[in-house]
Structures are given as structure tokens and as C-alpha cells.
Amino acid sequence: xxxxxxxxxxxxxxxxxxxxxxxxxxxxxxxxxxxxxxxxxxxxxxxxxxxxxxxxxxxxxxxxxxxxxxxxxxxxxxxxxxxxxxxxxxxxxxxxxxxxxxxxxxxxxxxxxxxxxxxxxxxxxxxxxxxxxxxxxxxxxxxxxxxxxxxxxxxxxxxxxxxxxxxxxxxxxxxxxxxxxxxxxxxxxxxxxxxxxxxxxxxxxxxxxxxxxxxxxxxxxxxxxxxxxxxxxxxxxxxxxxxxxxxxxxxxxxxxxxxxxxxxxxxxxxxxxxxxxxxxxxxxxxxxxxxxxxxxxxxxxxxxxxxxxxxxxxxxxxxxxxxxxxxxxxxxx
Numbered sequence: 001x002x003x004x005x006x007x008x009x010x011x012x013x014x015x016x017x018x019x020x021x022x023x024x025x026x027x028x029x030x031x032x033x034x035x036x037x038x039x040x041x042x043x044x045x046x047x048x049x050x051x052x053x054x055x056x057x058x059x060x061x062x063x064x065x066x067x068x069x070x071x072x073x074x075x076x077x078x079x080x081x082x083x084x085x086x087x088x089x090x091x092x093x094x095x096x097x098x099x100x101x102x103x104x105x106x107x108x109x110x111x112x113x114x115x116x117x118x119x120x121x122x123x124x125x126x127x128x129x130x131x132x133x134x135x136x137x138x139x140x141x142x143x144x145x146x147x148x149x150x151x152x153x154x155x156x157x158x159x160x161x162x163x164x165x166x167x168x169x170x171x172x173x174x175x176x177x178x179x180x181x182x183x184x185x186x187x188x189x190x191x192x193x194x195x196x197x198x199x200x201x202x203x204x205x206x207x208x209x210x211x212x213x214x215x216x217x218x219x220x221x222x223x224x225x226x227x228x229x230x231x232x233x234x235x236x237x238x239x240x241x242x243x244x245x246x247x248x249x250x251x252x253x254x255x256x257x258x259x260x261x262x263x264x265x266x267x268x269x270x271x272x273x274x275x276x277x278x279x280x281x282x283x284x285x286x287x288x289x290x291x292x293x294x295x296x297x298x299x300x301x302x303x304x305x306x307x308x309x310x311x312x313x314x315x316x317x318x319x320x321x322x323x324x325x326x327x328x329x330x331x332x333x
Contacts, residue, residue: 009077011160014127017070018156021063021134022149067135074124081120088113088174091181109177116170123163130155246274248300251323253281255330264289264329271307281328292317292326301325 092110130152250273254261265275291314293301301314304325311330 009073011163013070013073014156014160017066017131018153022153064135067131070131074128078124081117085113085117088177091177094181105180109173109180112173113170116166116173120163120166120170123159123166127159130159245272245300248273248297248325249276249323250274251277251279251321251326253279253326253328255281255286255328260329264327267308268304268327273304276323286328286330288313289330290315290328292328294321294324297324 092106134152250268252261252265252268252275254264261278261280265278268275289308289310289312291301291304291308291312293314294317298316304327305312305314317326
């Protein structure tokens with residue numbers, strides 16, 4: 001049951017109670033003759049509808065029962081209003097969770113809603129007070145004149161108008177809140193769509209990066225394999241070169257002392273050459289380390305010059321020899 005239906009039910013109950021109360025009060029004060037003042041009935045009609053004292057008491061008990069029933073309905077209405085307030089509080093809590101937007105406006109709406117709730121509570125309290133006063137008047141069988149009834153009727157109508165206005169204002173606030181919630185929900189949906197698009201774009205980028213990383217890993221593995229093969233090839237070539245140069249017949253000659261020849265021989269051994277002989281040079285006019293080679297070992301001589309570096313040169317052998325390479329050291333090799 002929504003708020004409008006509750007307020008319509010409450011309004012109908014109040015009006016019915018007021019009408020019944022006026023009729024019963026007229027019965028107690030003037031008997032059935034009161035109908036003449038209310039609806040212009042004739043004396044015959046008044047006589048027909050006269051009620052005995054016991055009948056009035058029964059009617060009084062009936063009114064009291066109706067008042068009790070009315071109070072129960074009012075309690076139900078209060079419970080429904082509290083439930084409606086709980087739902088409104090839940091909506092306000094949901095609004096507060098939407099990224100903190102429009103918090104100031106929600107606080108104002110909540111304060112207005114609480115103020116309206118207090119006004120409604122006061123009006124209900126006032127209405128209950130009036131009902132209690134009417135029941136007290138009926139219980140004491142002391143009525144008031146028609147002007148007093150008219151005044152009470154006017155007060156009740158005024159209260160009904162105020163309740164109607166408050167209902168309208170409360171419905172307006174509820175509609176504004178629902179509109180605000182709908183607007184916030186739309187903004188959140190747009191933000192969610194934008195974030196979803198960004199996530200999809202990032203997912204695509206991550207997929208591309210993963211693919212590129214996989215490609216780089218594959219290329220790295222290929223490079224590692226290639227470098228490993230090249231390393232193995234170089235090691236094999238170096239081993240083959242060492243074995244080859246070890247087969248060369250190498251002789252070291254010194255122009256000043258055997259010590260310099262031994263130093264050169266040690267250096268060549270560290271490179272991988274197998275020194276077959278160490279001796280003195282027949283002449284001492286060498287200013288540089290000189291590598292003599294048999295014509296078919298020119299390349300090996302050039303490689304040896306590169307290995308020695310510095311002040312080293314090479315020349316072909318122009319005399320017969322059993323050695324493939326002959327190195328003549330300078331004074332301090």
C-alpha cells in the first residue's frame with residue numbers, strides 16, 4: 001500500500017468518525033429532534049426516529065467500539081508510516097553510497113522530510129486530542145450547541161486541508177528524491193560504461209603486450225640457441241686452432257740473452273704454441289720482434305703478429321729451415 005492510499009484511507013476514516021460523532025452528540029443533547037436542525041426533517045420524522053435512553057447507551061457503546069477500531073487503524077497507519085520512513089531511509093542510504101554525490105542536497109531533503117514527519121505527528125496528536133475531547137463529551141452526556149459543533153467541524157476541515165497539503169508536499173519531496181536517484185543512477189551507468197570501455201581497451205593492450213612478450217621470449221630463445229651454437233662453433237674453432245698451432249714447428253731466438261728468449265717462449269706457450277727450440281740469433285741488429293715464416297704459413301705469421309701486438313713485424317724465411325715459424329726477440333720483448 002503506497003503513501004497516497006494510506007492518507008486517503010485516513011481522511012475517509014476521520015470524516016466518517018466526525019459525521020457519526022455529530023449525529024450521536026445530537027442524539028444525546030436533543031434526541032432525534034437534532035435531525036431537524038441538521039437536515040430539516042419534519043416532526044413526524046423526528047417522532048419516528050426518536051431513540052430511547054438505552055438505545056442511546058447502545059449507540060454510545062457502538063461509538064466507543066468504533067473509536068477503538070479507529071485507534072487501531074490509526075496505529076496501523078503509524079506502523080505503515082514508519083515502514084515508509086524506513087524505506088525512505090534505505091533510499092537515502094543508497095543515495096549516500098553513490099560516490100558521495102549530491103550529499104548536501106540529500107541532507108536538506110532528509111531534514112525537510114524529518115520536519116514534515118514531525119508536523120504530521122503533531123497533527124495526529126492534535127487530532128487524537130480532539131477525538132479524546134469528543135469522547136469525553138459523549139461519555140458525560142453533555143453536549144454543546146450547534147455553534148460549537150460547527151466550530152469543531154471547521155477545525156476538522158482545516159486540519160484535513162492541512163493534512164492534504166502536507167501529503168501533497170511529502171509526495172512532491174518523494175518524487176524529487178526518486179528523480180534525483182534516477183539521475184544519479186544514470187550518471188553511474190554512464191561512468192560504468194566508460195570504465196568498462198577503458199577496461200576493454202586495457203585488456204586489448206594487455207593482450208597485445210602478452211603477445212609481444214611471448215614473441216620476444218621466443219626470439220630470445222632463438223637468439224640464445226643461435227649464440228649457443230656460435231659459442232660452440234667458436235670454441236670448436238679455437239680448439240681446432242690450438243691443435244693446429246700446436247702442430248707448428250716454432251723456434252725462438254734472442255739477440256742479447258737467453259732470458260729474453262725464454263720470456264718470449266713463455267708468452268707464446270700461453271697463447272697455445274708449442275716451442276720446439278730456444279737459441280741465440282746469429283746477429284743483433286733487430287730493433288723489433290720479428291716473425292720469420294715459411295711461405296705456406298704466412299697467414300699463421302700474420303695471426304701471431306696480431307697476438308703479440310706492439311713492436312712486432314713479420315718477414316718470409318729466405319734460408320732453408322726445418323721450422324715453420326722463427327721468432328727473433330728484441331732486447332726486451
